[in-house]
Amino acid sequence: MTGPRQLDGSRRLEDFLAFSAEATAFTVFELRGTGQSQAYLNTCDGIVGTEVTDCLLDRYDAARSAVVASESTLPELLRRDILSDPQLGPVARNIAKMWFVGVWYELPRAWTEAFGAREGNATFVVSTQSYTEGLLWPAIGANPPGAKAPGFGSWAHPPRIPVFP
Amino acid sequence: MIFPRDATRRTDHKAASETFYDVVVVGSGISGAIIAEQLSQAGKRVLVLEAAADEDRSLKGYEGFLSRFYAAASKDNQSPYPHNPNAPMPRSTDARRIWPGQPDSSAYLVQNGPFSSDTTYTRVLGGTTMHWEAKTPRMLPQDFHLRTMFGLGQDWPLTYDDLSPYYVQAERELGVSADVEHQSYLGATFDPGYVFPMHELPLSYLDKVVAKGVDGTFVELDGEQFELSVRAFPQARNGVPNAAYDNGKGYVPVGAVNTHQVEEGERCQGNNNCVPLCPVQAKYHAGKTLAKALQDGRVDLLTRTVASKVLVDPATGRVDGIEVKVYQDPESPQHTTMIMRGQIFVLAANAIENPRLMLASGLSGSSGLMGRNLMDHAYLLSWALLPEMAGTFRGTNCTGGIVDLRAGSFRRQQAAFAVDIHNDGWGWATGAPYSDLVDLVDQQNLFGAELRRALPDRISRQLLLALMIDVLPNESNRVTVDPAYTDQLGNMRPVISYTVPEYTMRGVAYARQFARQVFQRLGAADHTAYDPTDGAYLTYEGEGYVIRGGNHLAGTHMMGTNSRNSVVDAQQRSWDHPNLYLVGGGSMPTIGTSNVTLTMAALCYRSAERIIAQLQDELSARLQTPAPTELPMPTVVAAS
Amino acid sequence: MTTSHHLNGDSMPAITTLDELYAYLDSAMQLEHATIPPYLTALYSIRPGTNSDAYHVLRVTVVEEMLHLTLVANLLNAVGGTPDLTVAGFVPDYPAYLPDGERDFQVSCARFSRESLGTFLEIERPRQAPDEQSRLIDRGPARRGRLGSAPGNNQLQYYSIGEFYQEISRGLHYLHDLLGDALFCGDPTRQVGSEYFYSGGGAIVPVSDLRSAEAAIDLICEQGEGFGGGIFDSEGELAHYYRFQQLVLGRYYQERDSRDHPSGPHIEVDWDAAYPIKQNAHLADYPADSEVAAAAIAFNTSYAGFLDLLTRAYGGRPELLLDAVTEMFRLRDQMTRLIHNPIPGLDGVNAAPTFEVSVHLAGVAS
Numbered sequence A: 001m002t003g004p005r006q007l008d009g010s011r012r013l014e015d016f017l018a019f020s021a022e023a024t025a026f027t028v029f030e031l032r033g034t035g036q037s038q039a040y041l042n043t044c045d046g047i048v049g050t051e052v053t054d055c056l057l058d059r060y061d062a063a064r065s066a067v068v069a070s071e072s073t074l075p076e077l078l079r080r081d082i083l084s085d086p087q088l089g090p091v092a093r094n095i096a097k098m099w100f101v102g103v104w105y106e107l108p109r110a111w112t113e114a115f116g117a118r119e120g121n122a123t124f125v126v127s128t129q130s131y132t133e134g135l136l137w138p139a140i141g142a143n144p145p146g147a148k149a150p151g152f153g154s155w156a157h158p159p160r161i162p163v164f165p
Numbered sequence B: 001m002i003f004p005r006d007a008t009r010r011t012d013h014k015a016a017s018e019t020f021y022d023v024v025v026v027g028s029g030i031s032g033a034i035i036a037e038q039l040s041q042a043g044k045r046v047l048v049l050e051a052a053a054d055e056d057r058s059l060k061g062y063e064g065f066l067s068r069f070y071a072a073a074s075k076d077n078q079s080p081y082p083h084n085p086n087a088p089m090p091r092s093t094d095a096r097r098i099w100p101g102q103p104d105s106s107a108y109l110v111q112n113g114p115f116s117s118d119t120t121y122t123r124v125l126g127g128t129t130m131h132w133e134a135k136t137p138r139m140l141p142q143d144f145h146l147r148t149m150f151g152l153g154q155d156w157p158l159t160y161d162d163l164s165p166y167y168v169q170a171e172r173e174l175g176v177s178a179d180v181e182h183q184s185y186l187g188a189t190f191d192p193g194y195v196f197p198m199h200e201l202p203l204s205y206l207d208k209v210v211a212k213g214v215d216g217t218f219v220e221l222d223g224e225q226f227e228l229s230v231r232a233f234p235q236a237r238n239g240v241p242n243a244a245y246d247n248g249k250g251y252v253p254v255g256a257v258n259t260h261q262v263e264e265g266e267r268c269q270g271n272n273n274c275v276p277l278c279p280v281q282a283k284y285h286a287g288k289t290l291a292k293a294l295q296d297g298r299v300d301l302l303t304r305t306v307a308s309k310v311l312v313d314p315a316t317g318r319v320d321g322i323e324v325k326v327y328q329d330p331e332s333p334q335h336t337t338m339i340m341r342g343q344i345f346v347l348a349a350n351a352i353e354n355p356r357l358m359l360a361s362g363l364s365g366s367s368g369l370m371g372r373n374l375m376d377h378a379y380l381l382s383w384a385l386l387p388e389m390a391g392t393f394r395g396t397n398c399t400g401g402i403v404d405l406r407a408g409s410f411r412r413q414q415a416a417f418a419v420d421i422h423n424d425g426w427g428w429a430t431g432a433p434y435s436d437l438v439d440l441v442d443q444q445n446l447f448g449a450e451l452r453r454a455l456p457d458r459i460s461r462q463l464l465l466a467l468m469i470d471v472l473p474n475e476s477n478r479v480t481v482d483p484a485y486t487d488q489l490g491n492m493r494p495v496i497s498y499t500v501p502e503y504t505m506r507g508v509a510y511a512r513q514f515a516r517q518v519f520q521r522l523g524a525a526d527h528t529a530y531d532p533t534d535g536a537y538l539t540y541e542g543e544g545y546v547i548r549g550g551n552h553l554a555g556t557h558m559m560g561t562n563s564r565n566s567v568v569d570a571q572q573r574s575w576d577h578p579n580l581y582l583v584g585g586g587s588m589p590t591i592g593t594s595n596v597t598l599t600m601a602a603l604c605y606r607s608a609e610r611i612i613a614q615l616q617d618e619l620s621a622r623l624q625t626p627a628p629t630e631l632p633m634p635t636v637v638a639a640s
Numbered sequence C: 001m002t003t004s005h006h007l008n009g010d011s012m013p014a015i016t017t018l019d020e021l022y023a024y025l026d027s028a029m030q031l032e033h034a035t036i037p038p039y040l041t042a043l044y045s046i047r048p049g050t051n052s053d054a055y056h057v058l059r060v061t062v063v064e065e066m067l068h069l070t071l072v073a074n075l076l077n078a079v080g081g082t083p084d085l086t087v088a089g090f091v092p093d094y095p096a097y098l099p100d101g102e103r104d105f106q107v108s109c110a111r112f113s114r115e116s117l118g119t120f121l122e123i124e125r126p127r128q129a130p131d132e133q134s135r136l137i138d139r140g141p142a143r144r145g146r147l148g149s150a151p152g153n154n155q156l157q158y159y160s161i162g163e164f165y166q167e168i169s170r171g172l173h174y175l176h177d178l179l180g181d182a183l184f185c186g187d188p189t190r191q192v193g194s195e196y197f198y199s200g201g202g203a204i205v206p207v208s209d210l211r212s213a214e215a216a217i218d219l220i221c222e223q224g225e226g227f228g229g230g231i232f233d234s235e236g237e238l239a240h241y242y243r244f245q246q247l248v249l250g251r252y253y254q255e256r257d258s259r260d261h262p263s264g265p266h267i268e269v270d271w272d273a274a275y276p277i278k279q280n281a282h283l284a285d286y287p288a289d290s291e292v293a294a295a296a297i298a299f300n301t302s303y304a305g306f307l308d309l310l311t312r313a314y315g316g317r318p319e320l321l322l323d324a325v326t327e328m329f330r331l332r333d334q335m336t337r338l339i340h341n342p343i344p345g346l347d348g349v350n351a352a353p354t355f356e357v358s359v360h361l362a363g364v365a366s
């Protein structure tokens, strides 16, 4: 399935970011702020193939439209249509993890057995920047070890962990 | 700090092999760097031989280490450093379970067991301090007399007071941040008016959370009461300089080392990455001392130069050369063999590589103790989840701990220990926070906002206590060599035989109880679980523990009072070879509960004085009895 | 250049009262601060992982500008003044205008590029007025963002930053002749010493008398321009001008090099590896309720807080400088997030912090 997404790279990236915002609860602005958007989309495409990514983005799009008329919340729809999907679930979870620590985690064996082995599907750090731009660190009020130092003595103060309602 | 550019190319191997140096030093780690720097200051010509492949210590090269670390999927403590088959090094991830009678030779260290240690050291320019954590406590006065006091271990041929002025020198060189008032405990004393170069580093918020529960608690051991408190560790990293240092002259912290002027870092910024690499060089590493040593041109430095044999004149027992294997390409076994000569030789290759080199040269020594008495602190990890957000994963790897049980009469029965409060959470034990993320996403099925709430809840409350437990010398814990195991250049690899002594295990069992008690005090949920399939899993009195390597290697060329009970004398000079010094942790008869490096630095300052005096003595002796044949001739270069 | 150069000039110094001295030093603080936003913007526009050399050069320069700011604060405190970085108009509305001899030039908050580096070179270029008359230049009608002008007369700008400091130095001498050591009547506990400020380049000088005041001024001037026309300052630090020049010439200077001929290691600069940000961005450039606008406003609030913190640090609590450094690291993260985000509706142009700081916090906080 080669959808119209293929024709419009920036639209595709926007959808990827919108889905990622849902997955990580960081805003699109914050996600873009990492400078890693394109690199992560490329990584995902490169490993599972654009068709699978597109399928995930289509499902997300559909859920987003459906939620208006639905009794379910968007997270509920995403659980039903993506996270519990044998093919898309592991990919979605990998996208979330990638934003948090910049690592593509090897897809589970069950996945490759069902949908075919993929070249390059190993656990790896996407790039040196993806490590330092991991969002896990701001999520816990810390810095990635070895980068973005918070400054002398900052550790003596109580942490500033963003509260999440 | 400027590292003279092309310092590693200032001399070439051929020229060096044709030069007769005052002193030839093997190893550019902190021990070798201090010796070289001190001798250079005294006007001596020094050659430093370094096995690693680095070029100059430049910021670019340093950043190369950093990028390698960023990009490494496994962020273990060797991850920044490239693999070099010609100067291989152990990696903590190498350790495997060992089955009786089957040594594990799959990695550089051949582990003969029964205990499989994950201890490491680094063979890069500047040695293991490139990746050390830089805790710098002094040893306690009691640690020097364990045999006399308790009939255990070995006495030092030195006392705390003998070493004290050299501790002062070492604290200056390493730039130690600490407050005397918090370091004067359990008998440790300082000269009146002494202050450390810099004020102590602030305790982390996590430390303070622990302190709330621990400070003022008493424990009883062997009838003695100990009051506990959370105290800042002395650390070799840049903090706030103490204006009162050096009688009010103050202290100027040493920044990054580079081949041209680009200042960076200086003060510790809390990168939480001291191990394996401080990105801003706020942490001391031996490159700083090495850069100083190279300033005035009297020190030659050769890298890609692996010492392979110590050559001894059988008639006099004196060392008359060091055979080296010089390679170009770390991947290729191609090399040239040469001999380097000098008046005095110093082995500063660390407590595993020093005896390895001696034994590979057939020099097991008249005491038979070469390579024996290998010691390394046993680390027991205990981890829990605090009831409140403590902001874990901030600050230097460790700022504070509990050190009140480092000495006491209980040591007659069980090992003393010091406790680190780890600012990097459960990382060492469980691979946190990565393992937490994977669990929350893949197993707990959390997503979006729920995941965001769960992350700090799981990670920012983590408390890990690393209990560092004393290990006493034991002759059967040892480094040997075996021609069956060699590296790419054909050098014999170290073979390690090691058992965690019962005395230490008693300390381990108590330390575990102690950690439980701390957790109970804090209302923290104990999550400690030792995996029986771990290569370092041990049982003692029915309970299982995993013991981690301390990277504080010592004892393998122990100092003592005579050639039967030791390998070197109190100046680290070999009893058998009067112009050979074996320096570093290997000389230490015991390690107590002090991270070893400050003490070895102090010992090296002491040895440097002795070496300078010996050079002087030998020079005047030679002037008095002219014996032209004694003057060495340049040697013909042998190529292989 | 040495600061005693014009001391024996016949004309009356421009500074003859303490109030005039305060006004000049206030204006010096403003001047020292004004280069920080442009340097920071260029620094953080560099794409992460690229241009490591340029990154370090810029980073160190920012740290040294902070040092200069602190030195001026020490001067002002020493003579009993009160540093205040929160007064309205302290942060210029970019572009700002700095003197460069016969002409003045624009300093913008812009991405890292050959052009912005050219501006930085101009900022730091050593310049000495040819004669007494040309030390003050009439630049025409008053204009926003003109720096290094005579306090009270925006139309007259000094020939160069060096000349501006000359004037301060002259005033100090004049007042010292008049008042003696009573000139340095400030509270010594307000001085920032090396416990609270040390960087790789240059040590902080606490000011307590004429000598230390001269030393502080010398350090400011030399770090920018070099010592006595050399490329290094008296502490052996490479002057800013030559630091930047290294990037243009593609080589590092090393000891014993002569001007314009660095012979150290090569530097590779990737001029394209910077985010295409809006030059001298203003809030008005961002769609009103975009995330970019919100983040830019949040940044400005943080920046105002930072200036307030510095004001308190210089107001007798030097230990707060440690927090100020932490705050700068936080500002860095806020800046990079902005710089990595495109401005909605403007194709291919990214956002940048606007440094529109109007909030006056000091009164509230202290």
Ligand SMILES: Cc1cc2nc3c(=O)[nH]c(=O)nc-3n(C[C@H](O)[C@H](O)[C@H](O)COP(=O)(O)OP(=O)(O)OC[C@H]3O[C@@H](n4cnc5c(N)ncnc54)[C@H](O)[C@@H]3O)c2cc1C
Pocket: B026, B027, B028, B029, B030, B031, B032, B049, B050, B051, B052, B077, B087, B120, B121, B122, B123, B124, B125, B126, B127, B128, B129, B131, B132, B133, B134, B135, B136, B275, B305, B306, B307, B308, B348, B349, B350, B351, B353, B357, B550, B551, B552, B553, B583, B584, B585, B594, B595, B596, B597, B598, B600
């Ligand atoms: C993770 C970690 C954390 C640590 N934390 C601390 C701490 O907090 N506090 C503390 O006190 N200690 C700590 N240590 C221990 C400390 O790093 C070492 O004690 C210290 O660096 C040893 O210094 P050295 O100069 O004797 O040996 P090394 O630093 O190991 O230097 C030996 C040098 O010799 C070279 N070499 C080896 N063999 C040869 C050969 N055949 N020919 C030529 N050159 C050779 C090596 O390449 C190396 O450069 C830590 C160690 C590790 C691994």
Ligand code: SF4
Pocket: A149, B237, B267, B268, B269, B270, B271, B272, B273, B274, B275, B277, B278, B279, B280, B281, B282, B283, B395, B396, B397
């Ligand atoms: S906390 Fe950071 S800056 Fe400080 S010493 Fe460790 S790695 Fe370096």
